[in-house]
Amino acid sequence: EIVLTQSPGTLSLSPGERATLSCRTSQSVSSSSVAWYQQKPGQAPRLLIYATSSRATGIPDRFSGSGSGTDFTLTISRLEPEDSAVFYCQQFDGSSYTFGPGTKLEIK
Amino acid sequence: QVQLQESGPRLVKPSETLSLTCAVSGDSVTTTSWWSWIRQPPGKGLEWIGEISDTAFTKYSPSLKSRVTISLDKSKNQFSLNLNSVTAADTALYLCAKHGPGYSFGFWGQGTQVTVSP
Numbered sequence: 608e609i610v611l612t613q614s615p616g617t618l619s620l621s622p623g624e625r626a627t628l629s630c631r632t633s634q635s636v637s638s639s640s641v642a643w644y645q646q647k648p649g650q651a652p653r654l655l656i657y658a659t660s661s662r663a664t665g666i667p668d669r670f671s672g673s674g675s676g677t678d679f680t681l682t683i684s685r686l687e688p689e690d691s692a693v694f695y696c697q698q699f700d701g702s703s704y705t706f707g708p709g710t711k712l713e714i715k
Numbered sequence: 716q717v718q719l720q721e722s723g724p725r726l727v728k729p730s731e732t733l734s735l736t737c738a739v740s741g742d743s744v745t746t747t748s749w750w751s752w753i754r755q756p757p758g759k760g761l762e763w764i765g766e767i768s769d770t771a772f773t774k775y776s777p778s779l780k781s782r783v784t785i786s787l788d789k790s791k792n793q794f795s796l797n798l799n800s801v802t803a804a805d806t807a808l809y810l811c812a813k814h815g816p817g818y819s820f821g822f823w824g825q826g827t828q829v830t831v832s833p
Binding site: 608639640642644650651652653654657658661663664695697698699702703704705706707708709 | 751760761762763774776777778810816817818819820821823824825826
């Protein structure tokens with residue numbers, strides 16, 4: 608099973624700043640199989656990015672994804688107060704899905 | 716717009732079977748797609764449980780495979796989860812989701828909290 612690690616565990620930034628969230632996989636994965644989600648308290652996760660860099664429907668262009676191999680990144684530019692949430696990366700290795708432990712983003 | 720709604724008992728006794736249903740509206744479970752169950756223990760991250768295709772082909776998480784069954788009910792446009800021999804470690808928010816685009820989960824239910832306790 609492919610294990611995902613995310614860093615940092617917690618990120619505290621101010622509105623207008625840029626957030627860079629990292630996701631590392633224990634084995635190389637296809638770029639088509641990496642996705643990112645945002646989860647706010649009491650809500651289900653919301654798909655932000657799929658296939659490493661494609662934005663899901665309705666997601667603003669402040670959210671962008673990049674990466675390849677074992678290293679993937681979610682970048683949120685021009686942070687807004689409503690971006691406060693936990694962000695999860697996810698991968699599919701052809702037989703099963705795994706998620707990272709999450710990065711908590713706090714907006715000061 | 717696809718909508719998913721989980722339902723089932725909120726309290727299950729240890730060693731018994733957890734049974735949940737995900738009702739789908741705005742789409743058909745028989746269209747070309749995959750449907751999954753995912754869970755989230757209190758204060759923790761997400762764990763994929765397994766999936767079922769529109770033709771009822773299933774795949775399960777290796778760590779849960781021996782205890783999980785996912786089935787499709789085309790007449791009711793829903794799919795179900797059975798997890799047997801539950802313990803306190805199975806206490807979690809259980810979510811159902813539709814796959815896509817790509818290898819992602821684009822639509823989610825709100826989840827149902829299940830507690831395993833005597």
